[in-house]
Amino acid sequence: MKGNEAIGEAAIAAGCRYYFGYPITPQTELAEYMAKRMPEVAGVFLQAESEIAAINMVYGAAGAGARTMTSSSSPGISLKQEGVSYIAGAELPCVIVNIVRGGPGLGSIQPSQADYFQATKGGGHGDYRNIVLAPNSVQELVDYTYLAFDLADQYRNPVMILGDGALGQMMEPAVLPETNQQVTDKPWAACGLKGRRKPNIINSLYLDPNRLEQHNLHLQHKYQLIEQSEVRYEEYHTEDAELIIIAYGITSRIARTAIEKARNAGRRIGMLRPITLWPFPSRAIRELAQKTKAFLALELSAGQMVEDVKLAVNGARPVYFYGRMGGVIPSTQELYEQMIQVISGEGGKGDD
Numbered sequence: 001m002k003g004n005e006a007i008g009e010a011a012i013a014a015g016c017r018y019y020f021g022y023p024i025t026p027q028t029e030l031a032e033y034m035a036k037r038m039p040e041v042a043g044v045f046l047q048a049e050s051e052i053a054a055i056n057m058v059y060g061a062a063g064a065g066a067r068t069m070t071s072s073s074s075p076g077i078s079l080k081q082e083g084v085s086y087i088a089g090a091e092l093p094c095v096i097v098n099i100v101r102g103g104p105g106l107g108s109i110q111p112s113q114a115d116y117f118q119a120t121k122g123g124g125h126g127d128y129r130n131i132v133l134a135p136n137s138v139q140e141l142v143d144y145t146y147l148a149f150d151l152a153d154q155y156r157n158p159v160m161i162l163g164d165g166a167l168g169q170m171m172e173p174a175v176l177p178e179t180n181q182q183v184t185d186k187p188w189a190a191c192g193l194k195g196r197r198k199p200n201i202i203n204s205l206y207l208d209p210n211r212l213e214q215h216n217l218h219l220q221h222k223y224q225l226i227e228q229s230e231v232r233y234e235e236y237h238t239e240d241a242e243l244i245i246i247a248y249g250i251t252s253r254i255a256r257t258a259i260e261k262a263r264n265a266g267r268r269i270g271m272l273r274p275i276t277l278w279p280f281p282s283r284a285i286r287e288l289a290q291k292t293k294a295f296l297a298l299e300l301s302a303g304q305m306v307e308d309v310k311l312a313v314n315g316a317r318p319v320y321f322y323g324r325m326g327g328v329i330p331s332t333q334e335l336y337e338q339m340i341q342v343i344s345g346e347g348g349k350g351d352d
Helices: 003-013 028-040 051-063 074-089 116-120 138-155 165-169 209-229 249-264 282-288 305-313 332-343
Strands: 018-021 044-047 068-072 094-100 131-133 158-164 233-236 243-246 269-274 276-278 294-299 319-323
Touching: 003 028, 003 094, 003 138, 003 158, 003 165, 018 028, 018 051, 028 044, 028 165, 044 051, 051 068, 051 074, 051 094, 068 074, 074 094, 074 116, 074 158, 074 209, 094 138, 094 165, 116 158, 116 276, 131 138, 138 158, 138 209, 158 165, 158 249, 165 249, 243 305, 243 332, 249 269, 249 294, 249 332, 269 282, 282 305, 294 305, 294 332, 305 319, 319 332
Parallel strands: 018 044, 018 068, 068 094, 094 158, 131 158, 243 269, 243 294, 294 319
Antiparallel strands: 131 276, 233 269
16 A cells, blocks of 8 residues: 555554544645545544644544544644644644655655654643654554554543655555454543533643643653653664664665665664654663664754754764755665764764
8 A cells, every 4th residue: 555545544443533634745645545435434534724723623523532633744734733732731632644744844745854853842832742653664654553543542642653755655565454343431531421410621721820730740740651651663783783873764764774785794783763753762772872882863854863862872972963855865875875984983974
């Protein structure tokens, strides 16, 4: 399946029956797919009048206890940020898909990873966090979309799938999961009294500063639990690596091929691939810093994830960076040359 369409089918299998969105390249196929499939599964598809409207429709459906999703690409996600903050403040579960394109501004429709800051540091106003999953294949788009709905319900929190234009547009084989037939009981949802004496209220407004502080402390405690329980990453040849690559998404696939080439040439290079960008695998990177010589962060950006890598390493080892911007995807040979340059002691672009 094409990546965008695979996300849609996985969402339906996970029990999503409410999709609200607005077309923008390179994720439009996802909205188009949901427009076709939702009526077939007795679901609701609605093309909103704007991205702002779409995210607030998600707020409403999530508040009523439904499994709901929206999707967009970079500028559209920017428009949704106020609504995402409201959803996080009201502790509502939902899934948000960002198939990232080049920026800033209108930029281009080519693949990018320059929305890392926006996704992992909140993006909107206030002290909140999204759980952020970063697949690197069509199969992982399926697997982590399915997982995203469970995580959203478990923690009553927005979960973001951070892909890119390459993943959204590529076509690969994928095994689809079985349809989730379970209906998750949500006693907090605003879906009618149903015999209860006290109605449920969905809200993120606290006029009393002490009550708002207590709510924020509650949210921070939840985020700490997520950091303890939901970190996901993949290691590749890290056991003896003198240089460890940190890369995610489509970049990690190019990097893996370059690492194989370097290994065949006798160079001990490995990779840690973050799958959860938040919570970030800081502890795993910190432990690897005790036995490797250096790190090289590879991104389709001017350098965003590299800041989290540096925080995790905390000066124990040099951290180098190489990135391409504007939708340019580096070749395997290009990344191989950067790896060899660093491991040979010649430094690299943006090294610390």
